[in-house]
Amino acid sequence: MIVSFDLDDTLFVSENKFKTEAPLKFPKNIIYKERLRLGTVGLMRYIREQNIKLWIYTTSFRSERYIRGLFKSYGIVLDNVINGEKHAKEVQAGHAEGMPSKYPSKYRIDLHIDDDISVYQNGKIYGFNVFLVGGQDDEWSQKIIHEIERIKAKKN
Numbered sequence: 001m002i003v004s005f006d007l008d009d010t011l012f013v014s015e016n017k018f019k020t021e022a023p024l025k026f027p028k029n030i031i032y033k034e035r036l037r038l039g040t041v042g043l044m045r046y047i048r049e050q051n052i053k054l055w056i057y058t059t060s061f062r063s064e065r066y067i068r069g070l071f072k073s074y075g076i077v078l079d080n081v082i083n084g085e086k087h088a089k090e091v092q093a094g095h096a097e098g099m100p101s102k103y104p105s106k107y108r109i110d111l112h113i114d115d116d117i118s119v120y121q122n123g124k125i126y127g128f129n130v131f132l133v134g135g136q137d138d139e140w141s142q143k144i145i146h147e148i149e150r151i152k153a154k155k156n
Contacts (some may be wrong), residue, residue, distance in 0.1 A: 020037060
């Protein structure tokens with residue numbers, strides 16, 4: 001099983017609007033300024049403990065090295081990173097018509113977590129699973145765990 005996460009406004013959130021994980025310690029907090037939504041570290045550890053592959057799928061053009069480094073600073077190892085550059089090369093290239101901003105089924109991703117309603121709607125159209133997160137929600141990670149368990153049970 002593969003679970004992927006969007007970054008901006010899904011995992012990377014404003015500390016003015018969301019509860020966030022503790023900031024990284026100096027000097028990593030100078031390199032990695034983004035704040036993670038509270039519950040991200042625990043949720044990702046749970047996913048790793050379940051032997052589920054953990055991916056980031058973002059339209060941002062942050063480098064794969066930067067993204068991996070940020071999560072490694074929190075003790076989380078990622079299996080794969082798809083950024084805007086990789087998506088453009090592997091999904092958009094060769095298509096005259098516009099493709100969705102994210103296309104998880106291309107990578108056999110079982111569940112993608114995102115905050116963008118258009119990604120959710122594209123999931124309905126193109127046949128991929130999207131769990132939509134929104135504003136501050138203390139139960140967001142438990143809801144995702146429930147969805148992961150539902151998908152796992154369906155596969156068995």
